[in-house]
Amino acid sequence: MTDHPLSARDRILGNVRAALKATENDNARTFMVQKRLKLHKRNLIPSRAELPMESKVRLFQTTLEGQSASVAKIAAADALPGAVAQYLASQNLEKTIRTGDDPIFEGLDWDGAMITRSIGATAGDDPVALSMANYGVCETGTLFLTSGPRNPTSLSFLPMTHIIAVNERDIVGSYEEAWDGIRLASDMERRGASGLPRTVNLISGASRTGDIEQTIILGAHGPKNLHVIIIGKA
Amino acid sequence: MKPLSHKFRENAGKALDNPTLQTALKNVPEGFVAKRAKARSKLPEFDALTEQAQQIKSHALAYLDLYLEAYEKQVKASGGHVHWAGSGTDACNIISGICRDAGARLVAKSKSMVTEEIALNAHLEASGFEVIETDLGEYLIQIRGEVPSHIIGPAIHLTKEQIVDDFRRIHVDLPTDRVLDEPESIVNEARLILRDKFLNADVGITGANFLVAETGAAVIVTNEGNADLVQTLPEVHIVVATIEKIVPTTEDATTILRVLARSATGQEISTYTTFTSGPRRESDPDGPRETHVILIDNGRTELLASEFHEVLRCIRCGACMNHCPVYQSVGGHAYGWTYPGPIGAVLTPSHVGIREGYHLPHASSFCGACEEVCPMGIPLPALMRRWRNRAYGEGLTSLRQRLAMKTWLWFAKRPRAYHFATSIFIPVFRMVGRRERLARFLPLPKGWVRHRAFPLPEGSTFQRQWKRRRAGEVQQ
Amino acid sequence: MLNPAQTKSTASVGLFATCLVDLIRPNVGLSAARLLEDAGCTVDVPSRQSCCGQPAYNMGEADGARELARMTIQSFENYDYVVAPSGSCAGMLKLHYPALFADDPVWSKRAQAFSEKVFELVSFLTDVCNVRSVDAKLDCRATYHDACAGLRELGVRDQPRHLLASVKGLELLELKEPNSCCGFGGTFSVNYGDISNAIVEKKAADILSLDVDLLIGGDVGCLMNIEGKLRRQGQTTQVRHVAEVLAGQAGRISTRRAHNREKPA
Numbered sequence: 001m002t003d004h005p006l007s008a009r010d011r012i013l014g015n016v017r018a019a020l021k022a023t024e025n026d027n028a029r030t031f032m033v034q035k036r037l038k039l040h041k042r043n044l045i046p047s048r049a050e051l052p053m054e055s056k057v058r059l060f061q062t063t064l065e066g067q068s069a070s071v072a073k074i075a076a077a078d079a080l081p082g083a084v085a086q087y088l089a090s091q092n093l094e095k096t097i098r099t100g101d102d103p104i105f106e107g108l109d110w111d112g113a114m115i116t117r118s119i120g121a122t123a124g125d126d127p128v129a130l131s132m133a134n135y136g137v138c139e140t141g142t143l144f145l146t147s148g149p150r151n152p153t154s155l156s157f158l159p160m161t162h163i164i165a166v167n168e169r170d171i172v173g174s175y176e177e178a179w180d181g182i183r184l185a186s187d188m189e190r191r192g193a194s195g196l197p198r199t200v201n202l203i204s205g206a207s208r209t210g211d212i213e214q215t216i217i218l219g220a221h222g223p224k225n226l227h228v229i230i231i232g233k234a
Numbered sequence: 235m236k237p238l239s240h241k242f243r244e245n246a247g248k249a250l251d252n253p254t255l256q257t258a259l260k261n262v263p264e265g266f267v268a269k270r271a272k273a274r275s276k277l278p279e280f281d282a283l284t285e286q287a288q289q290i291k292s293h294a295l296a297y298l299d300l301y302l303e304a305y306e307k308q309v310k311a312s313g314g315h316v317h318w319a320g321s322g323t324d325a326c327n328i329i330s331g332i333c334r335d336a337g338a339r340l341v342a343k344s345k346s347m348v349t350e351e352i353a354l355n356a357h358l359e360a361s362g363f364e365v366i367e368t369d370l371g372e373y374l375i376q377i378r379g380e381v382p383s384h385i386i387g388p389a390i391h392l393t394k395e396q397i398v399d400d401f402r403r404i405h406v407d408l409p410t411d412r413v414l415d416e417p418e419s420i421v422n423e424a425r426l427i428l429r430d431k432f433l434n435a436d437v438g439i440t441g442a443n444f445l446v447a448e449t450g451a452a453v454i455v456t457n458e459g460n461a462d463l464v465q466t467l468p469e470v471h472i473v474v475a476t477i478e479k480i481v482p483t484t485e486d487a488t489t490i491l492r493v494l495a496r497s498a499t500g501q502e503i504s505t506y507t508t509f510t511s512g513p514r515r516e517s518d519p520d521g522p523r524e525t526h527v528i529l530i531d532n533g534r535t536e537l538l539a540s541e542f543h544e545v546l547r548c549i550r551c552g553a554c555m556n557h558c559p560v561y562q563s564v565g566g567h568a569y570g571w572t573y574p575g576p577i578g579a580v581l582t583p584s585h586v587g588i589r590e591g592y593h594l595p596h597a598s599s600f601c602g603a604c605e606e607v608c609p610m611g612i613p614l615p616a617l618m619r620r621w622r623n624r625a626y627g628e629g630l631t632s633l634r635q636r637l638a639m640k641t642w643l644w645f646a647k648r649p650r651a652y653h654f655a656t657s658i659f660i661p662v663f664r665m666v667g668r669r670e671r672l673a674r675f676l677p678l679p680k681g682w683v684r685h686r687a688f689p690l691p692e693g694s695t696f697q698r699q700w701k702r703r704r705a706g707e708v709q710q
Numbered sequence: 711m712l713n714p715a716q717t718k719s720t721a722s723v724g725l726f727a728t729c730l731v732d733l734i735r736p737n738v739g740l741s742a743a744r745l746l747e748d749a750g751c752t753v754d755v756p757s758r759q760s761c762c763g764q765p766a767y768n769m770g771e772a773d774g775a776r777e778l779a780r781m782t783i784q785s786f787e788n789y790d791y792v793v794a795p796s797g798s799c800a801g802m803l804k805l806h807y808p809a810l811f812a813d814d815p816v817w818s819k820r821a822q823a824f825s826e827k828v829f830e831l832v833s834f835l836t837d838v839c840n841v842r843s844v845d846a847k848l849d850c851r852a853t854y855h856d857a858c859a860g861l862r863e864l865g866v867r868d869q870p871r872h873l874l875a876s877v878k879g880l881e882l883l884e885l886k887e888p889n890s891c892c893g894f895g896g897t898f899s900v901n902y903g904d905i906s907n908a909i910v911e912k913k914a915a916d917i918l919s920l921d922v923d924l925l926i927g928g929d930v931g932c933l934m935n936i937e938g939k940l941r942r943q944g945q946t947t948q949v950r951h952v953a954e955v956l957a958g959q960a961g962r963i964s965t966r967r968a969h970n971r972e973k974p975a
Contacts (some may be wrong), residue, residue: 009318012477012531016299019539033300033482037448040483043286046279046492067505100519121520124433140503152519157462170501175488196449196484198312198515199466202507207459210499211371211389212397212417214259214265218372220421221428222459222506243902250908263887284798370932559891563908597902599895599909600768602862616809619768626770635901639766643774646729647781654755656733663733681903686910689734696727696736700743700755 004186042176049139049173056138057230060171063141067205068218069105069226073168077104077231080087081113084130084163087227088115098126102150103134104165121152122159129155129223133203134185135178136230143228144178146185147199156201164203164222167231175202235353235381237586238570242593245568258393259565265557266387269500270607280496282402284609290486291547291610294447295538300571301447301480302529304695308450312512314525322352325530329354329439329472330361332526336470338363338436344454344461345369346441347385347550348476348530351572351585354439358359366431368460370424377404385500385573386552391565394420428460438522442475443549444490445527448483451509452527455494459506471522475647478538478546484509490549493609498551533585541620545580547610554604554614560597569594576604576614580621588625595621652698660691721839724789726782728799729761730930738930741957742795742831749839749959751791752758758785764802765896766881771919772810779807783824791838792824795831796929797860804828805863830860832952833960836869841948843876846958850923850965851881854952855913855936856889857929870928870952877955882926885916894935910939917947923965924948926955 006014016022022029053058061071074083088095096116099105110117122129131151132141143164147153156162172178183195207222218224238245273279294301306316319325321508333341341363343349355376358365367376371389377400382388389397398414401423413419440461444453452473454461464572465471481487484497495501515519537546555561557573566574571582571591579598582590595618604614625631645652666688668673678688691701723746727739743753763778782803786792794800804825811817815906835841856872860866867889874882893909900906913936917925925940925947929935937949946964954960 007318008320011320011528012318012535013299013302014533015531016302016477016538019535019543020296020298022299023601029297029300033297033447036482037304040448040485042485042544043290043489044279044282046277046283059337063502076555079295082305124429138574142503142507147521148515149517149519153466154520156458157466175491176485180489181483184666196451196509196511198510198512198518198521200509202503202509203505204503204507205505208457209370210265210423211369211374211387212392212420213394214261214387214390215417217417217421219425220458220460221368221425221463222285232407239974246902247904250904381791428945462970521796528771559909560735560892560905563905597898597905599858599891599893601858601891603891603894619770621773622768622770624770624774631770635769636771637895639769639771639774642761643766643778646763647777649758649760649953652760660733679900679903681900681906682938684903685907685942686935689934689938690735691734693737696732696739697755697757698741699736700727701757703740704810 001044025132045176046139051138051173056173057168057171060136060138060141061068061230063138064205064228067141068208069141069205069228071228071230073230073232075232076087080165080229081108081110081115083229085113087163091161091225093128095126096169097130097163098122098155098159099130100132100149100151100155101130105130108201121154124158126159128163129159130160130163130165131155134170134182136166136171137173137175137178138171139174142175142202142204144182145201145203146182146197148197153201154200156203157222159223160219161225161227163227163229165229165231171230235350235572237582237590239582239586239591239594240570242570242597246564246597247569249564249568252508254393255391258391259266259562262390262556262562266552270497270553270556273496273500273502276502277439277496280493281680283489284493284611286492287609288547288611290481290489294480294482295478295543296382296476298480300377301482302477304447305445305450305480308447309511309527312450314450314512314527317528319528319530319532322530322532325352325474325528325532326354326357328528329474330358330363332470332472333358333361333363333437336437336524338470340364340431340435341437341439342431342435342464342468343367343439344441344456344464345372345388346439346474347382347572348441349439349474350382352530352532354474355483362421366428366435368428368432368464369456370421370458372468373428374400375423381567381572383574384552385550391567393687415699431469432463435464435468437470437472438468439472439474440465441612442473442479443494444481444487445475445479446484446487447480447507449509449511451484451511453487453507453509455491455507457505462506462508465508465510466521469522470666472523473524473525473527474530475527476532478533494549494551497553497609535673536583540584542580542584542617544612545577545617547612548577549610551609553609555605557607559599559601559603568598576618580614583621588621588628589630596625598636653695656695657698664691721751723789723791723793724786725753725755726759726762726792726794726799726803727755728794728796728930730934731795731866734934735951737931737954737959738795738951741951741953741959742793744957744959745831745835745844745953746793748826749835749841751839754789756785762799764799764806767802767806767810768896776810779810781822783807783820783853787820787824789827791834792828793831793834794828795951796931797830797857797864797866798929798931800828800830801859801863802913807956809938828868830864830874830928832870832956833864833866836872841873844873844956846956847878847957848960848963850963851883851921852924852926853917853920853922854888855892855925855927855932856883857927858891858930860928861889866928868896873956874926874952881920883920885920887915887916892932892936896931899935907939910935913940914943914945918945922947924950924963926950926974930954
């Protein structure tokens, strides 16, 4: 019988334990790690995120605008097709958009706004996409989007123009608040072993590069135009 | 990557004499350094956050075996594959195997320093795959046949003019009247060229900024969005990461993210931060059908056991090199291996040996700017000094330097002999200092006198003057 | 002027002169002693001192550095305070001596106790002796370079500026990058002379862009480096240690530039 060679996995983990002078079945260590993973406690959260709702929305908007995005506000979801049409007209873009199957988009009067809307992921031939963000985080003007049929990930990166709608009530102070919300929603839908959707995208402005002499140029690979529409009442 | 660190002195000299490079390097202090300072001042909690970030990484390293196991379990639960690679070669073989099994032809990559470290591109190309770098900076150096000169700005050593020339040289099908003289037109051109590659790539390879043990997610940060195209469009996605990228929880990753971009580019957050785990799920309309994570050791467990273990906290923000006067003067290529600047001065010898990497920890004025700006509190000068101790212990320090030091120490340890010797030498040095033409007849350090006037001693030593003063006081 | 240090029994200070001050700029040592005495300290300069050992320590010759450290600790540990007119050498004594003896239980304790007595000159004057102003005069335009070790290891930044503000006639301007390294780094400036030169050239350019008469700093090593560069470039900007300026021992600073500026062309 030949010796069973250690797998790379066992060798690496063995070397880690040797370096740490740890043993394989140390209950105290295991308990420590399990507890930390289970509690996933928050660390320090910058105080700039602790604001009354109105100021949160304002901070969210100004921060995003500083990150080369444009922001519009509408009173209610009904006004979304009109706001999208208005933005597209201002950019001289055709009124054709690609979206996921988020229920909020259903029942809106897209025809009335002369917008042709198609649903699904994109293969790169859609100039404009509209997504619905789960959360807007005011501390850095960041939108949280999760993957799934409501929100195909490719829509956030392939089109030249990306419009993201977010409910005002979903504008929160810190990333941690957004994570809590996403975890809760994921639990209810039982999405994945991790308790999270496959992909969570944090988007904080238009695509950019500084690779040429540190000059910031927009639209490196992702959208050159990011337009955010805040919906006052869903 | 074949190390060229032994040629540091020579290559640094060439870098200093290269006016184009010197022009490009001016962008480092004017860009990264100024922007980081601004970002830090805008966030009152910045320093406190760096402390927490350090604690998180230290904790993760202290329980690394368990977090790796937890991470692996979560990746598998979400349908991904996990591979373990002891060495860079093992990792390369695993990756080319995955590409082969996928029947791949074209492999699209986003920026990843570990793939530079293990020379993945060369391996994949030798295995018959076409490899395309999609980060603009990486693409620029790929078409030049170069390696990155900076861990977050790989093409920081290039000027706009050089980039335009390369574009014209490589893309010969471009109309000659195509205006390419502004960064914007170059970016647009690159977007067009690379878009096609994204859509046709069979395998996408990304690195990872963090691996989250709690969820099995890989976290990838970019400004261009290229990593997201790489990990969304191809049928197969491979995450290549070294084992120290593990953090316990989503909250922990979030805390470190707050200091990462601010330290790196001075942004509050990078444009795109993506947490992703496993292949597309049943109802997902897009995303890869197959995902793999390659967990690479390649020297990390040795580092963990060594006096250099603190370097494993590094999150590759690049702040140390941005603030390093040596890096700012010679750029990244002179360092001769994957990681330049102060972090490279500590990491490189552990990979290529202190004989090959001798110069890197020695070519530092120990000004401490790197340690000051390191968000992970890595004591870079102290770690460089440990390499110097090893080099000295192994007899790698030149005989001339060792003799000079031994002589100095002999006198310094014997104050009487020291004070006697100085009373003889000082007048000689004074004479030389007054008449610089005489300096060449003395064994003065060339590295000094080539560029600087030799210091002129004022007169007799302080010790003598002090004694005289004291004697005078007593007489009074 | 009555200082808190004087109100107590007088503090005894062992002045660690540093080798560069001893050999090249003794006036800095004399100025430091005067400042300490003015602040009410009893100053002594033990003759059993030479080099702090930093060059050996940084070369990787830790054993040699330890021998010098033992000698220095023995010579100085009986004073109330140990003061050096250099952030770099004070940092070595204060922070790196304990590190050198980390594995030696006996000397580790001694190095730690010694460490607590060690101060860089200017921060000692302000932070321990509560000196708020000096009685000195120097008519010129000057700027201040923050030497790296004092700044980053010991937090010396505002203290010299506060005291310099009390020097009559002195106009202190800030460099664009006061806290960037001058490229000295001890043996680094010799072993990697070309790189060191590239760094000091930037420092010199920053100084020259201010059109000052005088550069002030807290470390003779850095000052020697910057002065060497300025002289080689044929510049006339003067260079002094902060102790010389504060003690009124800076000599005459040629203000040719200033006069030229005032004169109509």
